[in-house]
Amino acid sequence: MIPEATVARLPVYLRALTALADNGIRTCSSEDLATAAGVNSAKLRKDLSYLGSYGTRGVGYDVDYLRYQIAREIGVTQDWPVVIVGIGNLGHALANYSGFRSRGFRVVALLDADPALVGRTVADIAVRPFDDLDEIVREHDVAIGVIATPAHAAQDVADRMVGIGITSILNFAPAVVAVPEGVDVRKVDLSIELQILAYHEQRKANGGAEAAAAAADGVDAAGGGAA
Amino acid sequence: MIPEATVARLPVYLRALTALADNGIRTCSSEDLATAAGVNSAKLRKDLSYLGSYGTRGVGYDVDYLRYQIAREIGVTQDWPVVIVGIGNLGHALANYSGFRSRGFRVVALLDADPALVGRTVADIAVRPFDDLDEIVREHDVAIGVIATPAHAAQDVADRMVGIGITSILNFAPAVVAVPEGVDVRKVDLSIELQILAYHEQRKANGGAEAAAAAADGVDAAGGGAA
Structure with missing residues (x-):
C-alpha cells in the first residue's frame, strides 16, 4: 500500500x-x-x-x-472509459481536454438532462440524454464518472452513478456529494491553485515588512528570514 | 516561512x-x-x-x-483582481466559476484575441481585445493572470503578462510556459485527480490479492489494514 x-x-x-x-x-x-x-x-x-x-x-x-x-x-497504462455528465461550458471544456486522452482516459459518452443539448456534437461525441447512463455504463464497463453539472444536480447524478455500479467519481460541481463506503469521490476545486498563488503574491507584496515580522514571530521564520 | x-x-x-x-x-x-x-x-x-x-x-x-x-x-481575506485570457469553453467556465468569487478572487476582465468573441458578454463581463491587457492591468492593479488559451498561444500571453508586471500566473493551457525569476506560475492539470481515482480503481479491481501484498509489504499498510 x-x-x-x-x-x-x-x-x-x-x-x-x-x-x-x-x-x-x-x-x-x-x-x-x-x-x-x-x-x-x-x-x-x-x-x-x-x-x-x-x-x-x-x-x-x-x-x-x-x-x-x-x-x-x-493504472494509466490501461484504458479507462469515462463518462462526463453535464455538458455546459465546463463539461464542454473537459470533453475537449487533451490531457485526459493522453493519460489513458477515454471519454466514451457525454450526457446531459437538457433536451436542447442532446444530439449536439462536442469533441466528436454526440451528447446523449442523462437517462441513457445505465445503458452506457454497462456497454462500456465504465468505472469512472465525471460530474460537471450545476451544484443542485450533483447529488442526483452521483446517486445514479453509484446505483449503476460506478465506484469512482470526479466531482467538478460546486457541491459536496455523499456516497456509500467503497465509492471514491474526488472534488476538484479550481480555486486551490489560485489560492496558492495568492499566498505567494501576498508575501511578495508585503516584502521586507513580512520577513521582519516573521523573524520576530520566531517559529519557522528562520528559513525566510535568513534567505 | x-x-x-x-x-x-x-x-x-x-x-x-x-x-x-x-x-x-x-x-x-x-x-x-x-x-x-x-x-x-x-x-x-x-x-x-x-x-x-x-x-x-x-x-x-x-x-x-x-x-x-x-x-x-x-491572503484571501483581501480582494484579488484577476484577468482571464482566452474565452473558449474553459475560459467561459472559469469566468462563471463561483469558487473564485467566494474565495476573494474578482475577475475584473476577460480577454481574447479573437475579434468574433470581443464584445460578447460572459458572466456579466464584456470580453475585451487581448491588446487591452496593459490598460486593464494598470487600471485594476492586477497581480494574477489566468491563461485559458490553446497551447500555442500560452507563451505569448505569459510574456505579455510578465511584461506589464503580472507576477503570478495560473496556466490552464496544455503547455509549459517559461517566465523570469520572481514570477510564479502554477500549471493546472485537470487529469491529476482522475489519475488518483484510477490508482484506487485499479486497486479495487485487483481486490484481495493486492491487499494481501500490501500487508506483506508492511510499510504504511498498517493504517489501511487496521481501519
Whole structure:
C-alpha cells in the first residue's frame, strides 16, 4: 500500500517526466526531477522507492522507464472509459481536454438532462440524454464518472452513478456529494491553485515588512528570514 | 516561512472548514478536520501549528476562527483582481466559476484575441481585445493572470503578462510556459485527480490479492489494514 500523499504526487512526477521526455531528455537526477515536480529530492526518492525505483548511482533515473513504472502503478497504462455528465461550458471544456486522452482516459459518452443539448456534437461525441447512463455504463464497463453539472444536480447524478455500479467519481460541481463506503469521490476545486498563488503574491507584496515580522514571530521564520 | 507542502494544503483545509461551517458545525476535532481534508491528523496539527493554531484541548478548533486564520494566512481575506485570457469553453467556465468569487478572487476582465468573441458578454463581463491587457492591468492593479488559451498561444500571453508586471500566473493551457525569476506560475492539470481515482480503481479491481501484498509489504499498510 503506497501512502496516499505519495499517490497524489505520482501524477505530478508523471507530468514532469513527460515534459522531460518531450524535451529529448533520456536520464535525469533525482534533483532534476524533484525540481521539475516542485518537491524536495529526499521526498521524491522516498516516493519512488515505494515503486521499487531507486535510479542508478551517478546516472540517475531512466526517464522512459520511470514513466512506464509510474504509469503502470497509477493504472494509466490501461484504458479507462469515462463518462462526463453535464455538458455546459465546463463539461464542454473537459470533453475537449487533451490531457485526459493522453493519460489513458477515454471519454466514451457525454450526457446531459437538457433536451436542447442532446444530439449536439462536442469533441466528436454526440451528447446523449442523462437517462441513457445505465445503458452506457454497462456497454462500456465504465468505472469512472465525471460530474460537471450545476451544484443542485450533483447529488442526483452521483446517486445514479453509484446505483449503476460506478465506484469512482470526479466531482467538478460546486457541491459536496455523499456516497456509500467503497465509492471514491474526488472534488476538484479550481480555486486551490489560485489560492496558492495568492499566498505567494501576498508575501511578495508585503516584502521586507513580512520577513521582519516573521523573524520576530520566531517559529519557522528562520528559513525566510535568513534567505 | 511556511513549508510549501503546508501552503498547498491550506486551501484544502479552508474548503473542508467551509463545508463544516455550511453544515452548522461550530467546533471540530483535529481528527474530524483531518478526515474531511483527507490528511492524517498529526500532519494537520503540524500544519496548523505554523499558523499558531493549536485548538483547545478537549474542545478542538473553532471552525469560524480557524477559517479566518487560514484565509488571512493565504491572503484571501483581501480582494484579488484577476484577468482571464482566452474565452473558449474553459475560459467561459472559469469566468462563471463561483469558487473564485467566494474565495476573494474578482475577475475584473476577460480577454481574447479573437475579434468574433470581443464584445460578447460572459458572466456579466464584456470580453475585451487581448491588446487591452496593459490598460486593464494598470487600471485594476492586477497581480494574477489566468491563461485559458490553446497551447500555442500560452507563451505569448505569459510574456505579455510578465511584461506589464503580472507576477503570478495560473496556466490552464496544455503547455509549459517559461517566465523570469520572481514570477510564479502554477500549471493546472485537470487529469491529476482522475489519475488518483484510477490508482484506487485499479486497486479495487485487483481486490484481495493486492491487499494481501500490501500487508506483506508492511510499510504504511498498517493504517489501511487496521481501519
